[in-house]
Amino acid sequence: MPQLRSYISLVVLNxxxxxxxxxxxxxxxxxxxxxxxDKHYNLWEGWLGKAFNLEGLPIMSSNCLWINFxxxxxxxxQQIEAVTQRIFQNLYILQPHLDGLLFLKRxxx
Numbered sequence: 469m470p471q472l473r474s475y476i477s478l479v480v481l482n483x484x485x486x487x488x489x490x491x492x493x494x495x496x497x498x499x500x501x502x503x504x505x506d507k508h509y510n511l512w513e514g515w516l517g518k519a520f521n522l523e524g525l526p527i528m529s530s531n532c533l534w535i536n537f538x539x540x541x542x543x544x545x546q547q548i549e550a551v552t553q554r555i556f557q558n559l560y561i562l563q564p565h566l567d568g569l570l571f572l573k574r575x576x577x
Contacts, residue, residue, distance in 0.1 A: 474493070474494065474495040474533060474563075475493070475494055475495075476492070476493040476494075476533065476559065476562070476563070477490065477492045477493075478491050478493075478555050478559060478562075480551055480554050480555055480558075482544075486541075487541065488540065488541045488543070488544045488551055489538075489539060489540045489541065489544065489551040489552065489554070489555055490537075490538070490539045490555075491535060491537060491538040491539070491559075492535075492536045492537040492538075493535060493536060493559065493569070494533065494534050494536050495529040495530075495532075495533055495534065496512055496529060496534060497512050497534045497570070497572045498534065498536045498572060513527065513528050516570075527568060527570075530565075531565060531567040532566065532567060532568045532569065532570055533559070533563070533566060533568075533569055533570070534569075534570045534571070534572065535569055535570070535571045538552065538555070540552065556569065
């Protein structure tokens with residue numbers, strides 16, 4: 469039976485109902501184009517534990533999400549922390565079972 473996948477998108481609006489920030493989350497890390505299937509989507513769990521000495525911590529696709537995309541409007545760059553905080557607060561309200569958010573930073577960034 470296929471595993472359920474989590475894809476979540478959140479948008480933050482200002483008082484004029486204009487988009488000031490947005491984020492997309494997934495239950496597996498970005499960068500595996502064409503490699504998603506029901507047998508392999510959570511192979512990152514073992515890799516992450518070994519690569520960053522996190523073995524034994526409950527970090528898995530059922531209680532963590534990966535940040536795949538995050539955006540803050542140019543008009544709100546001075547308030548980037550407040551906008552991202554609102555995004556994350558709303559995510560934890562909508563998904564109370566979450567224990568963590570993960571972000572994969574590429575080496576050249």
